[in-house]
Amino acid sequence: MSATPSLPTLPLVASAIAAPGIVDKGAGKVVEPKPVHAAERDAATELAGLSREEVLATEHEPASKLEQAVTLFIVVVPLIGLGVGIWSLWGVGISWIHLVLMGVFYVLTAGGITVGFHRYFTHKSYEAVRPVQFLIGVCGSMAAQGSILRWAGYHRRHHQHSDDTLDPHSPHAYGGGVWGIIRGAWHAHVGWLFEGHPKGVERYVVDLKKDPLIRFIDKLFVVWVVLGIVLPGVIAGLVTYWMGGDNVLISGLLGALWGGVVRLFLVHHVTWSINSVCHIWGSRDFESHDESRNNVIFGILALGEGWHNNHHAFPASARHGLKWWQFDASYVFIKALSYVGLTRDVRVPLPERMEAKRRKN
Numbered sequence: 001m002s003a004t005p006s007l008p009t010l011p012l013v014a015s016a017i018a019a020p021g022i023v024d025k026g027a028g029k030v031v032e033p034k035p036v037h038a039a040e041r042d043a044a045t046e047l048a049g050l051s052r053e054e055v056l057a058t059e060h061e062p063a064s065k066l067e068q069a070v071t072l073f074i075v076v077v078p079l080i081g082l083g084v085g086i087w088s089l090w091g092v093g094i095s096w097i098h099l100v101l102m103g104v105f106y107v108l109t110a111g112g113i114t115v116g117f118h119r120y121f122t123h124k125s126y127e128a129v130r131p132v133q134f135l136i137g138v139c140g141s142m143a144a145q146g147s148i149l150r151w152a153g154y155h156r157r158h159h160q161h162s163d164d165t166l167d168p169h170s171p172h173a174y175g176g177g178v179w180g181i182i183r184g185a186w187h188a189h190v191g192w193l194f195e196g197h198p199k200g201v202e203r204y205v206v207d208l209k210k211d212p213l214i215r216f217i218d219k220l221f222v223v224w225v226v227l228g229i230v231l232p233g234v235i236a237g238l239v240t241y242w243m244g245g246d247n248v249l250i251s252g253l254l255g256a257l258w259g260g261v262v263r264l265f266l267v268h269h270v271t272w273s274i275n276s277v278c279h280i281w282g283s284r285d286f287e288s289h290d291e292s293r294n295n296v297i298f299g300i301l302a303l304g305e306g307w308h309n310n311h312h313a314f315p316a317s318a319r320h321g322l323k324w325w326q327f328d329a330s331y332v333f334i335k336a337l338s339y340v341g342l343t344r345d346v347r348v349p350l351p352e353r354m355e356a357k358r359r360k361n
């Protein structure tokens, strides 16, 4: 007889991640925090085939100077390379049409991850009307970071186990030293997507699986990824045709390259940086049980996700940039939709909850 039926606690973990100490502005009621209990943590540990001692023995350590330096190198070099590529190919392999398409599809798909996969489907930090749910689900899928159920399952597990051995995409998984850090960076970047499906992740998304719309978006994941590459190509071709250009096919292919493939690289790279940089570098304004940091660069580039220490402290908040100067594009968008009735019950932490969790030094 299998032991797994005796471990029914993980769906409770998902609800704990989705609603700790947050005021529901719509109903005006405070939801008290539900800490992740040791028994629930043990259940996940057992599902992963590890002993609790193994997990505790490898609890995270703060990032070393070497880790910071190598990560800086890995993060910055591809971005410089992209800038040099655009500059050197200008007018030959890229034009303003392709650059605009890359920007538009970057915002659409990175926004699909932040506004959709992360803040809506995983954390339920606000409510949205059905058409908005569909659109943010499709846009998030076009970022090619795994299907909606897989992404949400992994991310709920990340919150429960951030920076310990059960974290699905911790950059600290391969130890110190340059090679260990590079391997950890690759693992946190996209490697984790190809490392099979650990046991028990489905248990984190029992609530989401009940929704036929989510199941539909999830099932067609590959279609959405292909659409995210083909669509900018088609648009580039049509715009070139409309402008009377004679290189419609080439422009279309370049649209798919810059708006599809290169944009995918950019979104992957920036999202990975939340998993790596924002668990290594930046300020820690609030108490959280991990190494999460607020990083201003990725606060901007990742549309607000870089205020990651705030997010780990208040996972169910729709707003990650909690200070006036911490610009959070995703929250601005979610809030704007609420004014026209497309979203509602947008959750933010109560001031007293923030004060209670604020780090003293």
Ligand SMILES: [Zn+2]
Binding pocket: 158, 162, 274, 275, 279, 292, 308, 312
């Ligand atoms: Zn994190």
Ligand SMILES: [Zn+2]
Binding pocket: 118, 122, 123, 155, 159, 311, 315
């Ligand atoms: Zn999260």
